[in-house]
Amino acid sequence: MSPDLFLSAFVSMFVVVDPFGTAAVFAALTNKLDKAMQKRIAVKAVVIAAIILATFSVVGEPLLRHMSISLPAFRVAGGILLFVTAFRMIMGFHDPDQLNSEKSAYKDRSDIAVFPLAIPLLSGPGCITAIVMFATSSKNMIDYATVMTATAYVMLIALACLFFAGFLGRMFGPTGYGIVTRVMGILLAAMSIQFLSDGFHQLFNIQ
Numbered sequence: 439m440s441p442d443l444f445l446s447a448f449v450s451m452f453v454v455v456d457p458f459g460t461a462a463v464f465a466a467l468t469n470k471l472d473k474a475m476q477k478r479i480a481v482k483a484v485v486i487a488a489i490i491l492a493t494f495s496v497v498g499e500p501l502l503r504h505m506s507i508s509l510p511a512f513r514v515a516g517g518i519l520l521f522v523t524a525f526r527m528i529m530g531f532h533d534p535d536q537l538n539s540e541k542s543a544y545k546d547r548s549d550i551a552v553f554p555l556a557i558p559l560l561s562g563p564g565c566i567t568a569i570v571m572f573a574t575s576s577k578n579m580i581d582y583a584t585v586m587t588a589t590a591y592v593m594l595i596a597l598a599c600l601f602f603a604g605f606l607g608r609m610f611g612p613t614g615y616g617i618v619t620r621v622m623g624i625l626l627a628a629m630s631i632q633f634l635s636d637g638f639h640q641l642f643n644i645q
Contacts, residue, residue, distance in 0.1 A: 439584045447572050447588035453626045454520070454564045455592055456527065458606065459619040461599040463559060465607045467550050480600035482551035487560035488593045491569045495586060498570035509574055513637030516567035520630035523564035527623030530616060560596055564626075571633070 464483075468476045502512055569589060576582040599606060610618065 439580060439587070443581055443584050444588050447585045448591060449625075450568050450572070450629060451565065451589050451592040452595070453622045453629065454523065454568050455560055455596055456619060456622050457592070457596040457599040458610070458615060459527065459622070460555065460559045460596060461603040461606050462610075462612075462615040462619075464555060464600050465603040467555075468603075476603075477601060479551045479555070480597060483555035483560060483600070484593055484597045486552060486556035487565075487596075488590070490556070490561040491565060491589055491593075492586070494566050495569045495573040495582075495589075499574045502570075502574065508641075509571075510637045510640035512574070513571060513633050514641065516571055517630045517633030517635075517637060519567050520564050520633060521627055523562070524623045524627035524630055527626065528620050530619070555600075560593075 464476075464480065468479060471479070502509070569585070572585040573582060576585060607615075
């Protein structure tokens, strides 16, 4: 197992998933539910997200080949998509106060484990893009297993954050959550630019 690959995949997925920011959303959406129901929702959301990411890690490369999409082109598109995700994080589109507004996209709470927790927070377009890029870049099964191990660790951390969302909310508060999410957004923005740079270099054979 390559420590560098593991660290790169772990940091990338951790920043995109943003477990602390997701915990803030989770706390805002489940504050009127009992503890047992909150835990069931958390487990269901993480399991669904993990299945989605694992599926795309397997079918991502064959799908790209079938659609005649090169990896460099996907890197460019993925970089743009990740930058949009980063921009939303920095601008606070998932802040808890926005979730309580009348215009919130999350007013329907019939199955919040699926939406918005599993999709798009824990396994949204940014996460799917990242896992496909790392999976398709893997040179062998060891590299692939390393990427999936890093992703599994991120999912476990996300589950822990959901379980302790109330405690984290008291510890960080709205201001703390905002700071953490925006710092992660800045890191993700820098990573997205790197993906764009790598993709353009490979597309146009820039040395």
